[in-house]
Amino acid sequence: MPFTDEPRSGIPGPHKERDEGLMKFGVVVFPGSNCDHDTYHVISKVVGQPVDFIWHRDTTIGDCDAVILPGGFSYGDYLRTGAIARFSPVMGAVKQFASRGGIVMGICNGFQILCEAGLLPGALLRNKNLKFICEHVNIRVEATDTPFTSNCQRGQVLSVPIAHGDGSYYCDAATLAELQSENRIIFRYTDANGNLSEQANPNGSLDNIAGICNRERNVLGMMPHPERASEDLLGSHDGRILFYSLADTLAGLKKAS
Amino acid sequence: MKAKIYVTLKPSVLDPQGKAIHHAVETIGYRGINDVRQGKYFEVTFGEELSLDEARAEVERMAKDVLSNPVIEDFRVELDSDSES
Numbered sequence: 144m145p146f147t148d149e150p151r152s153g154i155p156g157p158h159k160e161r162d163e164g165l166m167k168f169g170v171v172v173f174p175g176s177n178c179d180h181d182t183y184h185v186i187s188k189v190v191g192q193p194v195d196f197i198w199h200r201d202t203t204i205g206d207c208d209a210v211i212l213p214g215g216f217s218y219g220d221y222l223r224t225g226a227i228a229r230f231s232p233v234m235g236a237v238k239q240f241a242s243r244g245g246i247v248m249g250i251c252n253g254f255q256i257l258c259e260a261g262l263l264p265g266a267l268l269r270n271k272n273l274k275f276i277c278e279h280v281n282i283r284v285e286a287t288d289t290p291f292t293s294n295c296q297r298g299q300v301l302s303v304p305i306a307h308g309d310g311s312y313y314c315d316a317a318t319l320a321e322l323q324s325e326n327r328i329i330f331r332y333t334d335a336n337g338n339l340s341e342q343a344n345p346n347g348s349l350d351n352i353a354g355i356c357n358r359e360r361n362v363l364g365m366m367p368h369p370e371r372a373s374e375d376l377l378g379s380h381d382g383r384i385l386f387y388s389l390a391d392t393l394a395g396l397k398k399a400s
Numbered sequence: 401m402k403a404k405i406y407v408t409l410k411p412s413v414l415d416p417q418g419k420a421i422h423h424a425v426e427t428i429g430y431r432g433i434n435d436v437r438q439g440k441y442f443e444v445t446f447g448e449e450l451s452l453d454e455a456r457a458e459v460e461r462m463a464k465d466v467l468s469n470p471v472i473e474d475f476r477v478e479l480d481s482d483s484e485s
Binding site: 222223226230258259264265266268269270271272273311313314315347 | 412413414416417420466467469471472
């Protein structure tokens with residue numbers, strides 16, 4: 144697979160008849176999701192793959208090859224972020240899909256929901272400075288042996304925005320040691336040169352963690368928003384390499400099977 | 401029958417809100433404070449159909465599975481069978 148995030152020409156529009164090589168994405172819509180359309184737009188128009196919304200009351204994810212839990216404020220963040228969304232009917236199907244090896248990506252609120260649902264360890268706490276932070280940050284790709292980062296290079300720095308009030312990643316010491324030793328920290332907050340520092344950590348996350356995956360590496364959660372940085376018009380296209388990685392990985396899997 | 405559920409952050413978890421409150425009350429002039437931790441408080445009112453023990457079982461389960469996140473929080477449940485309160 145070429146290491147590239149170059150724009151892809153001749154990409155088909157959304158809802159094209161499924162061809163060989165086209166991967167179907169599902170974007171879950173909870174009450175209060177607000178990045179569902181951004182994600183849908185990037186998958187269909189930038190990555191050029193078929194994509195459908197999945198309503199939170201649905202009990203199946205249909206024929207999707209990958210499911211994305213988008214950002215937002217599901218259920219108004221009442222009780223705790225993601226705490227109520229995880230009981231949505233669709234989450235049963237998402238869990239089942241993930242346990243069969245299906246690819247699940249949680250962005251921002253989606254990450255919070257995956258943690259609450261127990262699909263990823265840990266929790267997202269109130270930002271250390273108590274502020275809602277909305278700004279571009281730099282994250283370093285720490286592992287490329289995931290379907291989400293397979294087109295990246297290790298150490299590559301991506302400029303993507305964060306927009307959250309509860310993004311401070313926390314887990315107990317044993318879990319952190321496990322994440323570290325199993326190479327499951329996929330993104331860390333760094334400076335523009337890829338250097339770790341306290342200053343580069345916007346929210347007080349343990350070990351500058353911006354994104355982690357599960358042990359099987361098919362479920363990823365990340366606080367930054369790659370879908371908001373997938374077109375030059377928005378100031379950065381660094382985020383689209385994650386969606387390209389997914390599409391390429393899925394195409395490879397399909398070809399192999 | 402009313403259940404009171406107190407949800408508090410585990411001691412190992414940083415509480416920036418508690419810290420901000422601590423700082424604020426000291427600035428206002430309150431003295432002798434070592435620490436402030438912020439938590440959550442829930443009141444759940446039951447009808448007649450459950451016994452005290454059944455209600456306690458329901459509340460314990462609810463507190464564990466929904467009202468608190470065991471990764472970051474502890475909880476304590478009080479059940480009040482006094483209908484006056």
